[in-house]
Amino acid sequence: MHMLREVCQEHQAEIEELDVCLNRSISQVSVDSQCGIHRLMKLVKSRSSRLLRQGFPVLTRTLPTL
Numbered sequence: 001m002h003m004l005r006e007v008c009q010e011h012q013a014e015i016e017e018l019d020v021c022l023n024r025s026i027s028q029v030s031v032d033s034q035c036g037i038h039r040l041m042k043l044v045k046s047r048s049s050r051l052l053r054q055g056f057p058v059l060t061r062t063l064p065t066l
Helices: 004-012 036-054
Strands: 014-020 023-029
Touching: 004 014, 004 023, 004 036
Parallel strands: none
Antiparallel strands: 014 023
């Protein structure tokens, strides 16, 4: 969850509570109304997606369509 902390610090958001489980994480974040929670979550999702694709190149391949 180091990545989540980095994104929050970059956008002046504060993590109030963080619970990390095996297959999910639950977080309570205070964010400035100028940024908005939807924008912060979009930034977190894009950063995590990029890190996963860098770590696992097989994820960048497209799936065959039916």
